[in-house]
Amino acid sequence: MSTETTPGQGILSETKRAERDELIELLTRAYWMEIETVMSYIANSINPDGVRAQEIIESLTEDIQEELAHANQFGQRIKELYGTVPGSMEFTPEQSYLQPPDHQTDIVHVIKGVIEAETGAIEHYNRIIDYTDEIDPVTNDMVIAILRDEEGHRRLFEGFLREYEVEGLA
Numbered sequence: 001m002s003t004e005t006t007p008g009q010g011i012l013s014e015t016k017r018a019e020r021d022e023l024i025e026l027l028t029r030a031y032w033m034e035i036e037t038v039m040s041y042i043a044n045s046i047n048p049d050g051v052r053a054q055e056i057i058e059s060l061t062e063d064i065q066e067e068l069a070h071a072n073q074f075g076q077r078i079k080e081l082y083g084t085v086p087g088s089m090e091f092t093p094e095q096s097y098l099q100p101p102d103h104q105t106d107i108v109h110v111i112k113g114v115i116e117a118e119t120g121a122i123e124h125y126n127r128i129i130d131y132t133d134e135i136d137p138v139t140n141d142m143v144i145a146i147l148r149d150e151e152g153h154r155r156l157f158e159g160f161l162r163e164y165e166v167e168g169l170a
């Protein structure tokens, strides 16, 4: 694109090209994390059996919509930064800990997996917030809001785990 049409200042400027490229990489990783979380939460909101599974199923069903919205926000921001949202062939799964358990009544496995996924997101989003702090207030703002959602998700599932720990089941 010609420099005349590029803003002279900020993350969209020509002088910030290297920072922008690195940021797009960070955002692409975040995008994939959200997509994989959607896949994992759909499976884990359907598979579990038993009375105690119902609370987990309801929470994950709500979270799916939030994680999907996050994926969309990351994708939109990638585009705004002149990047391209990747196609599915570039996807590499990482959430080994959120695969279906051997027994569908093993709710503790699901709870611990969700906590691990949320922790990973929290760590990566803190990294993006640090990286954008002085160079991109818009991404910074967006990711701070998303981070709050993830902290809320993690806290909720920590509470579920605590209940099982108190009963000696986790």
Ligand SMILES: [Fe+2]
Pocket: 034, 066, 067, 070, 121, 150
């Ligand atoms: Fe998310």
Ligand SMILES: [Fe+2]
Pocket: 063, 067, 118, 121, 149, 150, 153
């Ligand atoms: Fe989350």
